Amino acid sequence: MADNIPGDLKYTREHEWARVQGTSVVVGVTQHAQESLGDVVYVELPKVGATVTEGKQFGVIESTKAVSELYSPLTGKVVKVNDGLSDNPSTVNTDPYGAGWIVEIEPSDPKQVDGLLDAAAYTALLQNS
Amino acid sequence: MARQTPLNEAHRKLGARMVDFAGWDMPVQYSSVIGEHEAVRTGVGLFDVSHMGEVEFSGPGALDTVNALISNDLARIADGQAVYAGLLDERGTFVDDVVAYRFSPERILICVNSSNREKDVAWMKTHAKGVAPVDRSDDYAQIAVQGPKATGLVQRLTKTDLSKIGTYRFAEGEVAGVKCLISRTGYTGEDGFELYSAAGDAVALWDALLTEGQQDGVKPCGLGARDSLRTEMKYALYGNDIDDQHTALEAGLGWIVKLDKAAFIGKEALVAQKAAGVKRKLVGFELTGSGIPRHGYAILKDGAPVGEVTSGTMGPTVKKAIGIGYVPTELSAEGSTFDVDIRGRAVPAVVVKTPFHKKP
16 A cells, blocks of 8 residues: 655654754654554553653554554654544554654754655655565 | 364455464455444454364264363253263363264264364373264364344255244254255354364355345354453353363352262362462452553452453453452452452452443
């Protein structure tokens, strides 16, 4: 099936996406990730104000069968979390790049975003995996 | 190379996501686990369970031979009936859990778990006194048709009067022109049938059920939905909830152990355990905090580990995080509370009455 990979986002090798929004960065999981997970039934979110570190776990996403770790694309501070996921975790499946966003991070160094994969590189990653 | 059922290609054509399950290449889901789960609760779903094993005991003395191996009692049921039973070892713990079909006192068929097939056959060969077991697993395919619309669907494809086949009863007949053992059994908590056919007839039967079931909205269902459905019913899964470390009484399966029948393997241990008192029990619980309990998580009381989660899921029908696990008997009553260690967080839980899912 065709993977939906928006051109205006950045990506990690662990299938998270990052969208720059003013001084902060919104993070979620990709279409490919939600399809591989299957029905998402629980998302364990960090607390607002928590510090997250690039490449380190910041939360957990659970589908009917599997428990998967969420890795932060950036180092910084959590400024918002998607509380709506506690009642409707399946939003991650139905709208992974929109209402299914997971956290918003204020990066300690905004240039970190440049180090993430662009859409072309992420597409290549999926094709070679 | 993983083993394949006769329906392997049919699953791939339907776009199933395949996984390795106990050495078998099996569909875990076709569309979505939750969607398939709901189809079985409200309509009808098809499961390929051809990986299950079948062992036949045939000849004079078959009933007595099998009765000495299993915990339930084939002498109490009529021909055409089946029983759920334990194959227990001397300690009263499980070699496997099985369904035994009584065709006649001289012909008994036992359905065993795929993961235990070789072990069971070897164990039965060692312990059977009288008739020798024959492994017929490769001859049979098995399709489970489950859900409130299952009877209507199967009835349209067979001349056998299904209203005459009660729960845990079976008949031999034809479904869609395929010779079948039509068994009113299942692992979902819904009404339905398990159809045993010759391996070579499985594709024809599967296709006929899918085609005829279109008007019912039939869905092919994978192992994911099978697991969430059975968990909502607190049906035991071998390797999770029951194993060779916990006795049938600890597992709450005293009802499949007939201590008043003639000798069977495990009886003495269970009589002794019953007299001494059962010290731990398998309970169903709901989380009252946030998270999902999973197999292997520790159960804590006042911060100390006292038991273990054996199965857990977010129940798609009950819409709660539910779990099954062993706890000390003093924590087993409905309303008892403890915590589940979810990745270092102690999440509160309460023992509830099971099955979790009650039919409306």
